[in-house]
Amino acid sequence: MTDLIKLSAAETAAKIASGELTATAVTEAHLARIDAIDEKVHAFLHVNREGALAQAHEVDEQRERGEQLGPLAGVPIALKDLFTTEGVPTTAGSKILEGWIPQYDSTVTRRLKAAGVVILGKTNMDEFAMGSSTENSAWGPTGNPWDLTRIPGGSGGGSSAALSSYQSMLAMGSDTGGSIRQPAAVTGTVGVKPTYGGVSRYGMVAFSSSLDQGGPCARTVLDAALLHEIVAGHDPLDSTSIDAPVPPVVEAARHGSVAGMRVGVVKQFRGEGYQDGVLQRFDEAVALLKELGAEVVELDCPSFDLALAAYYLISPAECSSNLARFDAMRYGLRVGDDGTHSAEEVTALTRAAGFGAEVKRRIMLGTYALSSGYYDAYYGSAQKVRTLISRDWERSFQQVDVIVSPTTPTTAFPIGERVDDPVAMYLADLCTIPVSLAGVAAMSLPCGLAPEDRLPVGLQIVAPSMQDHRLYKVGAALEAAFVERWGHPLLEEAPSL
Template sequence: MSDPTRMTAAALADALAAGDLSAEDVTHAHLERIRDVDEQVGAYLHVAEESALAEARAVDERRAKGETLHRLAGVPIAVKDVMTSTGMPTTAGSKMLEGWVPPYDSTVVTRLKAAGMPILGKTNMDEFAMGSSTEHSAFGPTRNPWDLDRIPGGSGGGSSAAVASWQAPLATGTDTGGSIRQPAAVTGSVGVKPTYGGVSRHGLIAMASSLDQAGPCARTVLDTALLHEAMAGHDPFDSTSIDQPVPDVVGAAERGDVAGMRIGIVRELTGEGFAPQVQARFDEAVAHLVDAGAEVVEVSCPNFVHALGAYYLIMPSEASSNLARFDAMRYGLRVGPDGVDAPSAEQVMAASRDAGFGEEVKRRIILGTYALSSGYYDAYYGTAQKVRRLIADDFAAAFGSADVLISPTAPTTAFPLGERTTDPMAMYRGDIATIPANLAGVPGMSLPSGLAEDGLPAGFQILAPAMADDRLYTVGAALEARLVSAWGGHLLQQAPELAITKGA
């Protein structure tokens, strides 16, 4: 039997069901892998060894009794540290919540536990999901397994790095402006932002409530679909949850037939502004889809050029409102101001927020508070919401002539750690291709399109209409099959171990 850490989630599920592997052995192998390499990668903030092994043993006992189990029962998973979980800390990557152990599970975690999936631990992230590089975590950066001197994407870089470095077969993420898809692109993994409302937000520590969406991360399209199916579905605890059946994402991933599909290249999300090496891998991937029988057309979404500006008004405004609860009176860190014997509530609040929040969080709170202030609300926040409507209209028009839309996921490959931390605008521009989907609430996928000339992965983005998430998996599976055949194996088999060994 192969090393369990190098097997896909689907293969692990089959081996567990056949009795060729035990859940305890699979979980133990991944915990050993974490011990071996995570000091270099920094994917995890907390490793839940005891509870993961206990859940694995329970699955093995239930299987031995002949109980009917979920397909993923016994397959371990890593959880982004923005999802509440009992028995282990949930910090959102912030000192504001350092050491906090929630009294309840998020709906996503509840469903993972119900499926019998051992939770390996909580993964690192940009503080309160504010960032594109996982350098803004209060507990230190995560590193890209392909090159330990580069970023793994963000805000969910811990989850993508855990998957790409073989420390977990599956991981959860959240995507507000690309925080699942962009990390997938730069680590050579697969990440999906489902339709807004397709996966419950109950128990997610909110950044921007109208944009945040939980989703799956994995190494293959089928694995991502299996986790998507396990996470998704209506939740009465979430008022934005969609009360409709989950699209057949697993069936779509297993079929992967694009013959006769119309695939639209978004003119505004290609060419200028995208690195030539990224564009080249995208063009080659498009040729594979044509060979698979798809019809490729060009579509225009003219208002996408305003998406970045609209997003960076709407998102900070909602973040400013959501993070107001961390005031040292109700939630979060509480410290007193230095040299004040009897501080006022305002002084305690100011000192606590100053100590608990990092620079990027403070920057976005200030921007959002300004945009919502009297006299500026209509000029900034209100206008941004009008642009959001125009972007949704662009999607509707484009989907009138194409079944899915495609683009590169990110303009560049992974950049060096520290390169953009002093230039917020350069960091923000990295989300130019992913943000429109969040503004419109449509689903999106990123999967690897190959290695660029710098030896790092490039990402291929697929976008579909709301509640047509299955189309992502149809196109993704078809493209993945052809690319893996062309590469002679999965992309992730080609480099991460070399980078980790080099850095040892």
């Protein structure tokens, strides 16, 4: 492994801007890394070699012409395979979109290209972002670079694995119930779910429209902030996009501090089902916050105990509506179109062949919850619980600046362990779902290795809506303290591939 691919994105961009490195050399090094190890990791579904090198050459030519480069120009990124990219396959991890080549860029993709960020390709994911392990992909599971027999989190396990195996310096993910934060936690990387509406959803294949949120994945807090600033901001093409300035995330990441801050700890985020080592590392992180000058306040949010049940009514209901567009008539897979079947039969045959078991399960759950006679009892009740959860967050943020918790109840579990137990799989998102239901901002930050298995543990930091910069201020302070304590970044302890 070359030292070049272990640099941070910020360091790499500075070296490219100064002429010490070329974007082409950086891109070629990462493509070589992908060639060398991705057969084992399976982080990527598609590598756009020619497109990436063309983007890198353009950045190098801009620098030679003396043009001002953006803060991440020439840095390689991997996109979760639900951000449409013109001329590049986009499958959302599903067989039903096999062979689809979008004719347009998502807003996130367009902003990355405009900033000179080099797109290496598309990463593996649970089908339509439905899962917590990346085992629901139609193209097979991804391995966790810390232990290839374990999951890299989900639904964005390909993005987190690409980062932690040094196949990419940056990645983009999407978070519906924890799909950025949970993979970050179990791979020892940084993942941020911005405030809902902070990053445009235009061109992002939908799962649950009131919950889906794109966000940055990186190996350092500063790198995540630099990426956040590029992709965030109002977009008239997305009706849920917030028309307000992007919070000053980069400035916060460069000046991390918790001195004088009030940090909340919610009592509902521990107890049965939590791994001892995860709680040990979390308690140590809370103690470190006190050492750094923060005041810790205990909070009680009783509605959080209902979050998992509410989420698994709301998100399937919305997915059953969103996935109705995959009817075999316009794009993607088509089965049974031999002249002997009606349009309705072709649609039914295509959906039977194209959707995986988890997607079918959630469509059926959602359709039932929305059906006549059950809407109020299930979907309506879940939305009332969602309101209670939002009020608990609002009340808590009147007392504290940020709230911390474990990101996940356990470290990465073995591939195959929970495939036949959906409820156990859903519990992986126990800490992240209350955040998503309220639309507030959150970050997962590595806080050490669990003593039982020497696998990464994530610390979740939560901030009020449109106060995303608080995540970076606290995250940067903790990251610096952890690195000083450990003597190196956590990923240096990962087994080499």
